Amino acid sequence: MKFDRSIEGVGDVLISQFEGEMGDRMKSAYGEFCSRHNEAVQLYKDILKSERKFQNFVKVRYLALEKYDA
Numbered sequence: 001m002k003f004d005r006s007i008e009g010v011g012d013v014l015i016s017q018f019e020g021e022m023g024d025r026m027k028s029a030y031g032e033f034c035s036r037h038n039e040a041v042q043l044y045k046d047i048l049k050s051e052r053k054f055q056n057f058v059k060v061r062y063l064a065l066e067k068y069d070a
Contacts (some may be wrong), residue, residue, distance in 0.1 A: 047054050
């Protein structure tokens with residue numbers, strides 16, 4: 001069995017990102033970001049229901065992704 005060493009490198013990078021003062025700041029930023037997820041999803045749904053231009057934008061982007069994945 002062959003092991004991929006890149007995983008070890010990624011793990012080391014992630015661990016170092018969350019150490020010390022900078023790590024504390026990143027954890028705080030991620031916490032703030034995640035705490036607003038439900039609010040952001042609801043806003044997205046509300047705008048998607050009421051704004052035709054936004055509906056068209058999302059549709060075009062979605063179709064482009066489907067085409068790219070095919």
